[in-house]
Amino acid sequence: MSITKRTINAAPERVFAVLSDGWTYSDWVVGTVHIRDVDAAWPQVGSRLHHKAGPWPFSLKDTTTVTAVDPDTGLTLRAGLWPLGEAMVQLRLERVGPERTRVVMREEFESGPLVGLRNKVNDVILHRRNAEALSRLADLAEGRRSS
Secondary structure (H helix, E strand, C coil): CEEEEEEECCCHHHHHHHHCCHHHHHHHCCCEEEEEEECCCCCCCCCEEEEEECCCCCCEEEEEEEEEEECCCEEEEEEECCCCCEEEEEEEEEEEECCEEEEEEEEEEEECHHHHHCCHHHHHHHHHHHHHHHHHHHHHHCCCCCC
């Protein structure tokens, strides 16, 4: 399991607004290269975004589904990347100041071949990937990048 934290200079409501826009996921989720579609109900429980991950010609099409949502404080996703597997991703938002939010991202593979690759090397790689993802999320929430 990878747990990655970052403090973002934006209120939780602003960070959650970025998470609530499924079309931005390819802008901040490392490895996602294209969002093919987003359910109109996103980010309600059960809604999905349809993505493509990885470089062509090896890119994989799959979906990510919302499994829990708590507006302005958290989102839990089941991210598919079959045939490699599926991961549970939790994003928790904690207000640490008027315009500051600590984001805690927890990711763990739950099914598929990648479950068997749990080791310290993979944890380090996943942590670095997620640290970059949170850096990109910060850029969007702080207004340094537009989606």
